[in-house]
Amino acid sequence: MNLVVLISGRGTNLEAIIRGINSKKIKGKISLVISNKKDAKGLKIAEKYGIKTEFIDPSLYKTREEYDLKLAERIKKENPDLVVLAGYMRILTDGFIDTFENRIINIHPSLIPAFQGLKAQKQALEFGAKFTGCTVHFVTKELDSGPIIVQAVVPVMPDDSEETLSERILHYEHRIYPQAIKWLSDGRVQVKNRHVIVKGAKYGGLPVNPELEDF
Missing domain, CATH: 3.40.50.170 (Formyl transferase, N-terminal domain)
Structure with missing residues (x-):
């Protein structure tokens, strides 16, 4: 690829x-x-x-x-x-x-459709969210709204600042973005309407995501 x-x-x-x-x-x-x-x-x-x-x-x-x-x-x-x-x-x-x-992907520091646009981490803190995270998705004409390939959930701590929350989310960005690209490069990603399925993946746990590899 x-x-x-x-x-x-x-x-x-x-x-x-x-x-x-x-x-x-x-x-x-x-x-x-x-x-x-x-x-x-x-x-x-x-x-x-x-x-x-x-x-x-x-x-x-x-x-x-x-x-x-x-x-x-x-x-x-x-x-x-x-x-x-x-x-x-x-x-x-x-x-x-x-x-x-259908050939553009993005990573966004929230669990879209929540907290779209700029400063998603600040939005999560100001809203009082208990969980946020990051999302790899296909890019469409609607901002931060394309079909979701994979997400990672990150808890929001009571003493979090925008900086500390951003760094914790970034750790998971570095795992799920290469993972999503691997699935795409292996030809395992299917998109049906808005639903993205990774062929041959094991699904389980909460949230329901394909199992991540060791990135």
């Missing part, structure tokens, strides 16, 4: 995916990492592993549509099987999503 990864920041999920590839758990490669931020730390991580990187500057384009058209044209040159959003902090336009329909 050929991946193109889009980032905006520190690239910790990117590195977790790279480690999954390098350990041979994920059958694939990352052909390109693109950032909309010139100083994104994730670019340095990709370069450390010998992965091609590019910065595409949003300030050079008048509209989101123009930017995403350029982005899509660049990505198509890599002929990717999957476009992976790993901390990419721009909302994709409908045209971009149509170009890579």
Whole structure:
């Protein structure tokens, strides 16, 4: 499976995916990492592993549509099987999503459909939620609303800050994102309407998720 990864920041999920590839758990490669931020730390991580990187500057384009058209044209040159959003902090336009329909995945730091959009961890704290977590999902035109591949549940502690909760959620992001990509690279993921089934997986426990491997 050929991946193109889009980032905006520190690239910790990117590195977790790279480690999954390098350990041979994920059958694939990352052909390109693109950032909309010139100083994104994730670019340095990709370069450390010998992965091609590019910065595409949003300030050079008048509209989101123009930017995403350029982005899509660049990505198509890599002929990717999957476009992976790993901390990419721009909302994709409908045209971009149509170009890579059913081939874009994202990870969001909540149990969607709860706490969609920015600062999901802060939203959970302010709402008084007892549990939150993270979700890997297919990207659709509705923000943080696509079919769910896998989720991890994280309890909210009484003394949590936004920072401590975010770090605890991030630990599980680093497990479930490579896991979801492995299932996809193995051809085990089926989508029926909104329901995602992982072929051959054992389901059990609460929440009902396919069993995670050792990522």
